[in-house]
Amino acid sequence: MQVKVIFGEENLTEDVPEDYTIKELLKKLGIPSETVVVKKNEAIVIEEELIQEGDTLEIIKVIFGG
């Protein structure tokens, strides 16, 4: 299934399997989960949250270097 991913200036479309979690998506994208806050369809979610077809995921980096 396809989801929209917004990360900084980047707008991506990602193909992910069913029952994929935010945590797995971050791992796939190579983004350390402890440095970001993720919004799913504009609401903040935890990394165990499941992703559904057509979701928009905004990944906000809040921790920089160190």
Add this chain to the structure above:
Amino acid sequence: MNSCSKCGNQQIIIRKKHSGQSLCQECFIESINEKVLKDTRKYKLLEKGDKVLVALSGGKDSVVALHILNSLREKNIIDMVAVTIDEGIKGYREEGIEIAATNAKSLGIEHRVMSFKEYFGRTLDEMMGQDGTGHGDTRRQGDTEPRHACTYCGVFRRWILNRVAQEEGATKIATGHNLDDETQSILMNYLEGNINNLIRIGPKSESRDERFTVKIKPLREIPEKEIGLYAIAADLNVHLAGCPYAGESFRREIGGFIKELSRDHPTIMYSTLRGFDKIKPILKKELTPKGNTGECRRCGEPAAGELCKACSFLEGWE
């Protein structure tokens, strides 16, 4: 399991690994506000009538500190002034200053911007030789490697904050240091054997010298990640960017190491802090350097030797 431990709301935004607590957006914001104000009372960081200078970079930590402390200002318990330091880091600092100003304005807090250039005649970029003026080699006699930008930045920033605090009649200087910063400092100073700096770490500075304004860290027990989450959850306007000079510092290495450890040991930062806070009074009693602080012959600020740190750097460049 998947609902807020406080109110039962199904939409949780955090599950704390160290306590098992889950919280919804509203209860999370409330819990941070309460924790910070509780720590403020516990460590006696503030007294009624204090004028608090908030060192406001525009980054998440200082903006969150500003907003939470403002609740005490609204109750007329304290007065506040926000100060942003313009180190002169091109392409980075400008946006932070603007965001800092917007935050102060939205809360109706007086805001001042002080620059390295105006106080010391050169920006941090110039000190680091990024502009071709040739101040670039920051090596001093006996140094094998040039000093890191963070060293200058820290020394000059402290100098300005202390000076402005005196000018403003501020009784406290509040900074946004978080749990990650604090554990990094403990580990860094310990590993480097820098015991003088180690025994100065704490929620509140304890200099007996009245010329130093007392510094407080209201966010000291809040993990950095939670401050980031708070800023997003409370929809605060924060400068989300990394300092271009933070690159290869030892602090960053240590920070990465602790964050790595925290993944499998979620309480490690809390236990590092708790353990340190327990042994600190003993270390301090045994190891506080004797001797009085004099005055810097160049700027008049308190100094251990003839010159304060800031002036010794400046003289080295003249």
